[in-house]
Structure formats: structure tokens, C-alpha cells
Amino acid sequence: MDILKKRILQDGKCYEGGILKVDSFINHQMDPMLMHKIAQEFVTRFKNERINKIVTIEASGIAPAIMVGYLMQLPVVFVKKKQPKTMENMLTTTVHSFTKDRDYTVCISNNFLTPEDHVLFIDDFLAYGNAALGMIDLINKSGATLSGMGFIIEKAFQDGGKILREKDVHVESLAIIDDLSNCEIKIR
Numbered sequence: 001m002d003i004l005k006k007r008i009l010q011d012g013k014c015y016e017g018g019i020l021k022v023d024s025f026i027n028h029q030m031d032p033m034l035m036h037k038i039a040q041e042f043v044t045r046f047k048n049e050r051i052n053k054i055v056t057i058e059a060s061g062i063a064p065a066i067m068v069g070y071l072m073q074l075p076v077v078f079v080k081k082k083q084p085k086t087m088e089n090m091l092t093t094t095v096h097s098f099t100k101d102r103d104y105t106v107c108i109s110n111n112f113l114t115p116e117d118h119v120l121f122i123d124d125f126l127a128y129g130n131a132a133l134g135m136i137d138l139i140n141k142s143g144a145t146l147s148g149m150g151f152i153i154e155k156a157f158q159d160g161g162k163i164l165r166e167k168d169v170h171v172e173s174l175a176i177i178d179d180l181s182n183c184e185i186k187i188r
């Protein structure tokens, strides 16, 4: 997706440890016009999959997920990072956060992720795949079916994409970063 690649090269900043900062258009300040184009691209790439629900993890996945849900006219559910006392039929899993370097328990209600659901998972980044694997665990626990996983940015020098594709998951990443060494952004 050329417009996204150009924007990453123009406004992205890279940090020690293979972290790409895109907080001027995705992670803090957001560009809804770009997000709309991102969502249109996801709709095109997953048009042959059977999907009746979009799922993401708070917080940065919510903006692209809701745009995709709006375009596909489907409900959007987000996995929560704090467990509300009031959640009914809670399913949980543990996810290791790459950027915060800690484990946390995430949850979703089985009321909103059910055996009837065919899920498209949307997130901002794919790094080591921990969030995505946590999502697969929740989908398995719920009895739902995974139809695909879409990421705005995949860092190909970390292993998440390889792990998911080896599991035969339909993965689509709109910008693939091959390298961030020496703080130089190399996009495929």
C-alpha cells in the first residue's frame, strides 16, 4: 500500500530494539483519512473470506477495526486489557507485551465471541505475534472460527508473520518492514 509506505518513511521514527514509532498518524494522533484507506485495503484483501465479526485488542487496534467494521457493516469487538467485574462469560488468555516487556491477562466475553462467529482480527502491528497468538487462543476457547488476520504494519525481522503463516492463517500486512537496524527504515 504505497500511501502507507510513503507515510511511514516520511513520519515514522525508529527506536532502539526494533521499535517503529508511528504516533503522529496511528498510535497517538490519528489520521482518519489514511485509516479509511487502510480499511478499504483490508476489505479488498479479505473479500473472499467468510467473515461476520471484526475483533481487535485495545487500544491501537480499535481505530482500524472500527473502520473495517463500518465498511463491511459488521460488529466490532475489542479484547480488553483490564478485567471488568461485570463481564459475563469471561474468556481469558495471557499475552506478552513486546513494547512494555511484561505479561498481561486479556479478556473477552463469550457473549460476543461465539461458536457461530467467523472472525477477522485487525491490529496495528505484527511483531513476534504474541497478541495474535493470544487472540487465536481466545478464538479456540470461544469455539469461533478464525477467517484472517490483518495488520497495518508487519515487522518481518521479528517472527510473528512466520509463526502465523506456518499455522496456515490468512495474514495480510499492508506495510512490511524488513529492517530497522541503524535506525534506518527499510520497507519491502
Ligand code: 5GP
Residues within 6 Å of the ligand: 018, 019, 020, 021, 022, 027, 060, 096, 097, 098, 099, 123, 124, 125, 126, 127, 128, 129, 130, 131, 132, 155, 160
Ligand atoms: P506482538 O504481539 O506481535 O509481539 O506485538 C504486537 C503488539 O505490540 C501490537 O499490538 C503493538 O501494539 C505493539 N508493537 C509491537 N511492535 C511495535 C512497534 O514497533 N511499534 C509500535 N508502536 N507498537 C508495536
